[in-house]
Amino acid sequence: MKKYLYITMISATVALACSSDKPEAETPQAVNENEVSLTQQQAKNINLEVGKVGFGNVNETLKLQGKIDVPPQNLVSVSIPLGGYLKSTKMLPGTHVNKGQVIAVMEDPQYIQLQQDYLNVSNKLSYASKELARQKELNVSKANSDKTLQQAETEYNNLLVEQNALSEKLKLININAAQLKGGKISKSVNVYSPINGYVSKVNVNIGKYVTPSDVILELINPTDIHLNLTIFEKDLSKIRVGQHVIAYTNVEPAKKYDTEVILISHNVSEGGRGEVHCHFEQYDQRLMPGMYMNAELQFGNQKVQVLPEDAVVSFEGKDYVFVENKPLNFTLTAVNIGETADGKIAILTDLKGKKIATKGAYSLLMKLKNAGEDEE
Known part of the structure; x- marks a missing residue:
């Protein structure tokens, strides 16, 4: 019996010892999905090269968008100050007109009434003028009183003021008062174009009555069109009056138009945008007000960080480089890029002092993404 208990105790002790010798479960280590490592052989296979950013002078290009606009003095709204009925017009949108x-x-x-009133006042004024002259002669010999002379002068002056006022009203409807002396009265008046240009809008139809505030036609003189560009607040300091800007349309991007900055807005909208106005050096009839255009403004000799083009890779609409953490271990890092020239690309993100995979970056991207897909 004692022998049996002794054996049982030894067996339990051995069991506990065995269970204590089992290794504990390891805690999962966090893996950076943007890191990739290579072996020496893999680095050799992809011709991996590592280097630092350099510095160079490049021509930075600021790309802008906007539309063609016309200064207010080249836009005319035609109306009739006294109102009336539109008797006739041959104008259509796009019709060329001369001043x-x-x-x-x-x-x-x-x-008709206005012309009649003017002629009546003119006749009264003629009589008042003669009456004033007669009263002056009589007053010299004291054949009349000073009061009678003053009344004649007042009547003449009042009629003269009334005639001048009616003459100005007739000018508003393009009637020359001097041509009414013969008593010829017209029931219609002409409306003349104040500028050389084109009809942009016809707002009324024949027979319609228009009030003085109604716009009959809208005219435009496109020879002085300019380009109104939208620019972000951060770039406003880069613009100067007189700078050269190249513009082109989406329809014909190969056709370049030379423009010059003539005005920079001094206020910024709520969206952080300002306006830059550019004048076309040569007018082109194909350019119409309201057309959208692209523009490029170049700045020379901008010192920036540069890398070989092969060092930058694009993925899902963003640009990246591989920064070396330790030998043959890299982290995919997002960067902002600028212009590309002579195989070099401007880097707007600060990478000074960091080692970059300058060759083999695309192979690193493939290995990183393929490894991520395999793990999934």
Whole structure:
């Protein structure tokens, strides 16, 4: 019996010893999904090269967008100050007009009344002028009183003021008062173009009555068009009046237009954008107000960090480089890039002092992404 208990105790002791010798479960280590490592042979196979960023002078290009605009003095809204009915017009949007050309004919009974009033006042003024002269002669010999002379002068001056006022009203509807002396009255008046240009809008139809505030036609003189560009607040300090800007349309990008900065806005909108106005050095009839254009403004001799083009890889719309953490171990790092020239690409992200995979970066990207897919 004692022998049996002794054996049982030894067996239990051995069991506990065996269970204590089992290794504990290892804690999972976090893996950086943007890190990739190579063996010496893999680095040799992809011709891996590592180096630091260099510095060089490049021509930085600022790309902008905007649309063609026209200064206010080249936009004209045509109306009739006294209102009336549109009798006739041959104007259509796009019709070319010359300054002084008849663009519409208006008619209204008030035009007749205005001319009649002017002629009546003119006749009264003629009589008042003669009466004033007669009263002056009589006053010299004291055949009349000073009061009578003053009344004649007042009547003449009042009629003169009224005639001048009616004459100005007639000018508003393009009627020359001097031509009414013969008593010829017209029920219609002409509307003339104040500029050389094109009809951009026709807002009324024949027979419609328009008020003084209604715009009959809208005219535009496109010979002085300019390019209104939108620029971010951070880039405003780079722009100077007189700088050369190259512009082109999306429809014909190969056709370049030379423009010059003539005005920079001094206010910034809520979205952090300002405006830059550029003048076209040569007018082109194919350029119409409202058309959207792209523009490029170049800055010479900008000292920036540069890397070989092979050092930068693109993935899902972003640009990256591989920064070396330790020998043959790299981290995929996002960067902002600038212009590319002579096999070099400008790096806008600060990478000074860091070692970069200058050759073999694409192979590193493939290994990194393929490894991620395999783990999934």
